[in-house]
Amino acid sequence: LVACPVAVKAADPLPSWKDNGTKDAIMEFVAKVTREGGKDYLPPEQRIATFDNDGTLWAEKPIYFQLVYAVDKVREMAPEHPEWKDQEPFASILKGDPQKALEGGKPALMKLMAATHTGMTGEEFRSSVSEWLETARHPKTKKRYTEMVYQPMLELLRHLRANGFKTYIVSGGGIDFLRAFSEETYGIPPEQVVGSTLKAGYELRDGTPVLVKQAEVALIDDKEGKPVGIYQYIGRRPVFAAGNSDGDLQMLEYTTAGAGPSFGLLLHHTDSGREWAYDRHSAVGRLDKALKQAPEKGWTVVDMQDDWRVVFPFEK
């Protein structure tokens, strides 16, 4: 047996996960719900798995990557908007202090989103995000943002799909932003992406039908908004949910309150060497209440440092 480690490795669907209790719990859940005739068997149509994105599928430090996109867009658009020099949150962004820009809270964020995420057609917006993802680099690793994804989570997505699960993103991030890269990066098609949603308007521009992004919120897909988004977009309770912050508490709660077998996964960022270490005092991705509730709710807490052999694909 020890003479053929390659063959053994090839058969392991989660090679970047260390062989410990966390991996065992995941493997056992997938095995039991797909065992035909078993008491925990779930027919394929019920195998719905939902994943948070920021901090669960890709990194979120030092700030949410979608915010970096918005900030870069403001800089790019600034020449056409001389008035931004005296208007927050734009003024601080243009002075190189995005942190201060965001001190304005939700109103500041909405102004930033309205300026950079609305007015154009859906296709124009997605092209703009795709182009940005080609050229932008993460300040710490100098990697593309789509390379800042977690290798163990890519393997988990693949393992679930190989076992008949439909994998979804359910993110507080913008649905159109996510749809620009979810298929290529995660193998998750646009119709399986749920995210915060701005209203859209249908119009004819030069006789061509287009959808135009509007500055009005249809759904904030965070906290209570996650089960609402799942209910609205998917219409079926998931049996597997993964998140990393208190924004995912209600999604995990809803998922694991179902009558049949279910799995709640909380990714705990404990790895200051390979990634970041943060939880209840972090402004981005705060994990406090959900971590406290995990034991009684039976959620599996993934300890990034202890449970993952590899964090990012580029480490391999």
Added chain:
Amino acid sequence: LVACPVAVKAADPLPSWKDNGTKDAIMEFVAKVTREGGKDYLPPEQRIATFDNDGTLWAEKPIYFQLVYAVDKVREMAPEHPEWKDQEPFASILKGDPQKALEGGKPALMKLMAATHTGMTGEEFRSSVSEWLETARHPKTKKRYTEMVYQPMLELLRHLRANGFKTYIVSGGGIDFLRAFSEETYGIPPEQVVGSTLKAGYELRDGTPVLVKQAEVALIDDKEGKPVGIYQYIGRRPVFAAGNSDGDLQMLEYTTAGAGPSFGLLLHHTDSGREWAYDRHSAVGRLDKALKQAPEKGWTVVDMQDDWRVVFPFEK
């Protein structure tokens, strides 16, 4: 060849469609977009087909079936609401005149929807619809409403799916109402149903997480709302769209304005014998502008009387 008609029949995926130009157009479209290496080939992920429901997948006369549900609910709930005797639209419904009740237009309709479609959890609502569908009967045919579906359209849905299409409902009807029967009746799972949507709230009832239907509109999935719903829920332009009224004009317009091959289908109700005959003067399912635009837009108009061997499954 004439000696084995059974074998020939078995090979025909659309046996309830007459062998004429309409059927040829459908068959040829599916063949060309699935022919690998052909100039019109579409990879499977682009094979999105959207179907209107009322008047396209099931009948809609004398009134929308969902309205019959609402009217029946009002009658059932009336003992707990003595005040309805003096309040429209309830008073007219209770006097047996639902037509008059609906003369109040959108405000009357919203009152009716709020009373019968909100306040309960999503699961309670779906159970209520399922129970109603078991017992209610169509006033003309005395059949269940889920038997009032069009056999040729069921075959078309199956033929598209057999060729790698993802089939969706995109209906002006309520998304939760549709999801109560779409999987069993059409083979369309809840996550592939787009419909008019009321907002929902997430709460804990006796410690159990539930979604509660609210009396606030999130999406009216009709006319311009159809491409908006497609954009929001699916995030990808369909290549096949089927409808039967002016409410589907924008969905067909959006679908067939794509760069690649596409198919627009308009079902024209011309069969007063087996079903109903109506178009531009009908209050329910009015078809006027879309029918006029069909030739220039290249949409295929299905003539129910001329193109269908069978209308309902129970005729067979």
